[in-house]
Amino acid sequence: MRAVITVIGKDKIGIIYRVSKILSEYKINIEDISQTILQDVFTMVMLVDLSESTCKFTDLKGKLENVGKEIGMTIRIQNEDIFNAMHTI
Incomplete structure (x- = not known):
């Protein structure tokens, strides 16, 4: 299973690090x-790619x-799939 993560906000140091960590x-x-x-x-x-994830999707969502x-x-x-469906005209 694959997922899309979006991050938006005021720029600051360490954003990519915190998410990728x-x-x-x-x-x-x-x-x-x-x-x-x-x-x-x-x-x-x-x-x-979540196929080898050691965390439930709902738990990951909460952590992020x-x-x-x-x-x-x-x-x-x-x-x-949900992301693509929402952004298809």
Whole structure:
């Protein structure tokens, strides 16, 4: 199973580190990543592989949301199929 993680908020040091640290801890592979900064707004989209994850999806979602709160960012994770369905015209 694959998922899409989105991160949005004011740019600061350590955003990618904080997100990727959680993914690494739970054996989640980052397959693709795109990030940009528009003025001081940081945006990142990651495509991750959950097939070897040692964490339940709902637990991972909570962990990512908690890190987002700690660093003042919005972090969301969605199943890739749901993400694609929501963004198809």
